Amino acid sequence: MQIDKIKGHQTDQLFKAVLELKDMEECYRFFDDLCTISEIQSLAQRFEVAHLLRLKKTYETIKKETGASTATISRVRRCFDYGNEAYDEMLGRLYPDEQPFQNPRAK
Structure with a gap:
């Protein structure tokens, strides 16, 4: 799988945070700060x-x-x-x- 090249602690932390987002408003706020x-x-x-x-x-x-x-x-x-x-x-x-x-x- 190609995903092995992006795996790591920092990526895991980011993806875990994304999975914790509760609604669209929270997504907008998080991604506005992140990106x-x-x-x-x-x-x-x-x-x-x-x-x-x-x-x-x-x-x-x-x-x-x-x-x-x-x-x-x-x-x-x-x-x-x-x-x-x-x-x-x-x-x-x-x-x-x-x-x-x-x-x-x-x-």
Whole structure:
């Protein structure tokens, strides 16, 4: 798994803190203290790119709707193709009526 490269005490502490967040307001306050506005916007943009890829939108449509570069879209797409399936898992929880991502490279 690719996640081994980010594992460590500091990362564990951060993720434990995230798991302790109780509501949306607390999330906003925590991430406002933790990250710059640009960092939060980048994370949010990637997640929206993932959602649009899951909906089978074209790169051009995603670029127009999110302002993401083709490099960002490609990076998120690589996560769908070769990653830990976390984008699809989280999007499935948020949007249970949508179809999961179908990887044409999967056998």
